[in-house]
Amino acid sequence: MSSTAPSFRPLYLQIKGLLEASLAAGEWRPAEAIPSEQELAGRFGVSQGTVRKAIDALAADNLVVRRQGKGTFVATHTEEKASMFRFLRIRRNDELDVHPVSRLLDVRRGKAGAEAARLLDLKPGEPVIVLRRVLDYDGVPTVLDEITLPAAAFKGLTKARVDAYHGSMYSFFETQFGVRMLKAQERIRALAADAATAAVLAVEPGTPLLSVDRVTLTWGDRPVEWRRGLCTTAHHHYLNELG
Amino acid sequence: MSSTAPSFRPLYLQIKGLLEASLAAGEWRPAEAIPSEQELAGRFGVSQGTVRKAIDALAADNLVVRRQGKGTFVATHTEEKASMFRFLRIRRNDELDVHPVSRLLDVRRGKAGAEAARLLDLKPGEPVIVLRRVLDYDGVPTVLDEITLPAAAFKGLTKARVDAYHGSMYSFFETQFGVRMLKAQERIRALAADAATAAVLAVEPGTPLLSVDRVTLTWGDRPVEWRRGLCTTAHHHYLNELG
DNA sequence: CAGTGGTCTAGACCACATC
């Protein structure tokens, strides 16, 4: 049915690329259903099986969620109840899946330093927004996060708006600014707590902490968040499953 | 063609289970080709497409490697040139993919303590083997590993045999003892270097170190290795990609 | 009931490796 492939990629990967482009362009909003496999097959002039393989690949990338009997939906950070742990790797040592409570300390505007510029692909001096917050696990301060965002993508972000929002940070970014976090890279080191950090986390200065540097990417592998988390590990740890 | 499904799982998952059982039983040796899709389809009385889906799932689990034009092969730790980084997450800060050199310090036999017994699913006091080694990156000692193994699964393991072997630890375990490492869980904490560790890693006592506790599983999710790695993070970090 | 995704089949053809 289809015209012969112009490029040298399998047809289903070309279809996947087209669907990705539509997703990135916001043709279907988060949590919305995309057209049925039959309809897409007709639109692209390929068989349903080929569309199916394309959508399977999108689902494997967490871009889309299949629900039998209902349809295929654009993935969202808002309604990820169980899979919220995809971007939340800190666990209690006893493995209880307790959700932390976030306490926002402050929101500041400033200019990108050398490191922020490099990691966020900005020029030094471009405007950034820096959020600081503490994650409490069972009331115990455990993680101090410093979140650096390119101001251009988050116009109008204020402490009041964050405080007013109920839900995860990534749900906030997605619903309020249309910035969807797709994947991330984390680099982990150990360092000694400085005085200020020690005070916030209620530990002795010099206590070894986990330092988790995360760069988060959106469509087109564009970095849109740099986050440094400092974590006490007396009662918690960072969990990683190696498939 | 096939008799109707006796259990209530999709046919391709049942086929996958059968293939897994054959793999676990060693019906095909590591690096060996498994039968072709056509032959397996005939053997199980299903279509080739169904066998394909089963094998796709096995490949996604890293149990098997597909090679177009050649066949499908039992995965092995021996010939993983690029993907050796699947179980090696420590990188240089400048991102150069330098392979470390392993220096084996000693091999001791002992009895499982409470922690080893719990993690390896043994009774306290059952015999274990403990290897200690240092990983040098560019000649700089960076990681001190303490590897605890259930002695029952590694009969005849001696320092001389490890020293004589050329290749990765997991390749050694696989080829010499038939123990294949399939997946692992890592729990990461920060702690201060004690005097002995500091000496080995050439840092000051009290220096913050990354502590990586890994429990590695073989067929049937049976734990067969507990490894604690202590890592300096002045020039290296632990890398994790979040899909 | 109709519509969706999920499974299974059978067959055709393509791409790659080997002899």
Added chain:
DNA sequence: ATGTGGTCTAGACCACTGG
């Protein structure tokens, strides 16, 4: 030339959801 995995198709039927 042959055999392998990889893609694509068309159609049948199953399982689930919701009116």
